[in-house]
Amino acid sequence: EDQVTQSPEALRLQEGESSSLNCSYTVSGLRGLFWYRQDPGKGPEFLFTLYSAGEEKEKERLKATLTKKESFLHITAPKPEDSATYLCAVQEERRDFGNEKLTFGTGTRLTIIP
């Protein structure tokens, strides 16, 4: 069974203080790893897809990296508007009908203090 574990559960940073969020996963074969951002009362917003170990993607102050067992979301010099819950999800490589399923972690609630 797919497992996705995110840490920490919550993180408070001062504005400008860089840090990383972790997503560890166990799947028999990874088709894709996804990062989403979710603001309170809203649906998740897609950020990145990573497909293979060693891959990196960047968007503004966010950079996502992938290894064979985990992914990191690095936040550089964050601003208060980066405050949100960040969700990680995996898509398993399967031969049957279930290729389209995503398994989500419980998220990291990030707060950036001005």
Add this chain to the structure above:
Amino acid sequence: NAGVTQTPKFQVLKTGQSMTLQCAQDMNHEYMSWYRQDPGMGLRLIHYSVGAGITDQGEVPNGYNVSRSTTEDFPLRLLSAAPSQTSVYFCASSPVVSYGYTFGSGTRLTVV
């Protein structure tokens, strides 16, 4: 482009009542999914569809039905509401799953 539209935004049901949560997308996406989100449990897949006429069960399908008669619409039916179905429900769509899902704004359902 409205994206993914969910209605209603809020709903209170009595135990045993039935209802349909509506989901519509105007992006011609083939893939659509329903998730529920509960505190401490993350998003869990209820049902999904890979195109009109094709649906399959997700992780927590019991008590829910879906159908996909058109590409645009993917309604979720609660057959006989139970307090355990109190949750926030999200509908999502994608042209290809690896491109990332677009989520609706959610329906907050309370069953009393």
